[in-house]
Amino acid sequence: MGKMLGGGVESVVMNYYRHIDRNKVQFDFLVDDDSTRVPEEEIKELGGRVFRIPPYQHPLRYRKELVRLFREEHWPIVHSHINTLSVFPLSAAKKAGVPVRIAHSHSTMGKGEFAKNLMKLALRPLSNLYPTERFACSEYAGKWLFGRNADFTVIPNAIELEKFHFDPVIRQETRRELGIADGMFLIGHVGRFMPQKNQAFLVDVLAELLPQKPDTILAFVGDGPDRPDVQQHAQELGIGDHILFLGQRTDVNHLYQAFDAFCLPSRYEGLGMVAIEAQVAGCPCVLSDQVPHEADVSGQSAFIPIQEPDSWASEILRIQGTDKREQINSNKKLDFYDIEEQSKKICAQYEYLSREKVK
Incomplete structure (x- = not known):
């Protein structure tokens, strides 16, 4: 191992x-x-x-x-x-x-x-x-x-597919636990804090979003050596109060329910399993163009270059405009997992x- x-x-x-x-x-x-x-x-x-x-x-x-x-x-x-x-x-x-x-x-x-x-x-x-x-x-x-x-x-x-299926009751309970009001827009990320996962880029995306949607919150799930640098970057941009650092969690399947969008700005991935988990939970995904397209089991994920925080912000704004949360139906792509x-x-x-x- x-x-x-x-x-x-x-x-x-x-x-x-x-x-x-x-x-x-x-x-x-x-x-x-x-x-x-x-x-x-x-x-x-x-x-x-x-x-x-x-x-x-x-x-x-x-x-x-x-x-x-x-x-x-x-x-x-x-x-x-x-x-x-x-x-x-x-x-x-x-x-x-x-x-x-x-x-x-x-x-x-x-x-x-x-x-x-x-x-x-x-x-x-x-x-x-x-x-x-x-x-x-x-x-x-x-x-x-x-x-x-x-x-x-x-x-x-x-994964245990049933464990990740969307549940509106769990969504409400988890958002309440996190202190996320009904009108807030919650962006989620799950991953170890390391160069591969590129979390600092998401802080830049949030900085692009907030002037247009000030009720946006970004939640990081995970820990790792890059966490202090990402926290410092958020403070330097003056947006630290719009970010939740949740650390290692055993209830990630519940957190997916609470997210309104899921982002994975990785510099590289073998697959990007967290994106599949998010889609099973019905969460719209914005992914790096370095994530294999095999990770798109819903057929609705967006793949965007990680040199363009403004493009990420635009896609996230488009997602929040749809105001739609759906669990993807069982299909062969999903059954494979x-x-x-x-x-x-x-x-x-x-x-x-x-x-x-x-x-």
């Missing part, structure tokens, strides 16, 4: 873990020992184990511990969720003789993370050396990591791979 810090990939893996048939498939978790949000109690209750290992920044100790664990535990499958860094655990798994080695692409890259991008570009050519199987959260993420003509399987970031169905499929894949390759 690399570093478990409360991000989206951890949520995806835990969601599958909660729904998979654990009488047939069981997970153990390898996490960097500087992880800050490891749900150890829940993992243990579900029958799994947590192994804390040196982070990849200490490559010799990291690899030595990986090889030791792979040899001692005899796991038939190693499933790596750390994108280009998967080359390290999967090379160790190959050395230890692990028969099934899965590389899973959850992301891509974009501007704003120079050092991280250099590492990704250096490691990406090695991404096909050690896996026996290739998974990706989207076609876009798979082609980015493994190559345009590579053979990979899309494993959707599936049903955790009940997808957990059965991935369980069957694990079983098949174990039978075919673990001899």
